[in-house]
C-alpha cells in the first residue's frame with residue numbers, strides 16, 4: 001500500500017501548498033482520498049485523471065473537497081465512482097448531480113471490497129461539525145487509517161486499533177485547547193489516539209500554516225515517539 005501526500009494543510013494552504021488530499025495505491029487501485037484545494041493539479045503529477053478508480057470524501061468541508069467541484073469540468077473517459085457523506089445536502093447534491101460521477105453515500109455499515117483482491121475499505125463516524133468519516137484500508141496484512149477531521153473520540157481510537165499507520169487530524173497545539181470546543185484534535189490528542197490504539201506509526205496532517213511544524217512534532221513526540229508530519233509530494237509505503 002502506498003500513500004502519496006497531495007495536500008497536508010487545513011483549513012487553508014500556505015503558499016505553494018494544498019489542503020487535505022492523498023492518493024492511495026493498493027492492489028492495482030488508485031484511490032483519491034479527499035480532494036482539497038490544489039489536489040487536482042497535484043494528482044496529475046502522478047497519474048491521469050482517467051486512471052483514478054474512485055474518490056473517497058471524508059466530509060464536505062471545502063478544505064477536503066473543493067477540487068471535486070473543479071473536477072466536474074474535466075473530461076473523463078468513464079464515470080468516476082465517488083463516495084461521500086449524505087450531508088450537508090447542498091454540497092452532496094451538487095456533486096451527486098454531476099453526470100461524470102457515480103455517487104454513493106458513506107455510512108458506518110458500508111464496506112468496500114474489490115474483486116480478485118483482499119483490499120477492504122471501512123468507515124467510522126467522527127466528531128466534527130458536519131457528517132464526517134474516518135477511513136480504514138486493509139490489505140495484505142497491513143492497515144492504514146485516515147481520521148478525516150475529528151475531535152478526540154474513543155470511537156475513532158477503537159477504529160485505529162493496531163493499525164500499522166494512522167494519519168490523524170492535528171489541527172491545534174495544546175495551548176489552544178481550553179479556549180473553545182474544537183473541531184479538530186490537538187497534536188497531543190492525535191498522539192494519544194495513536195498510542196492508545198497501539199498503532200505502529202503516526203502521520204500528522206491537517207497542518208495549520210500558522211504553526212511552527214517543529215513545535216507540533218515536539219508536542220506529539222512527548223506522547224508517541226514514532227511520529228512524522230507528512231510532507232507534500234512525499235510517498236509513504238505501508
Ligand SMILES: [Zn+2]
Nearest residue numbers: 059061128149
Ligand atoms: Zn472539516
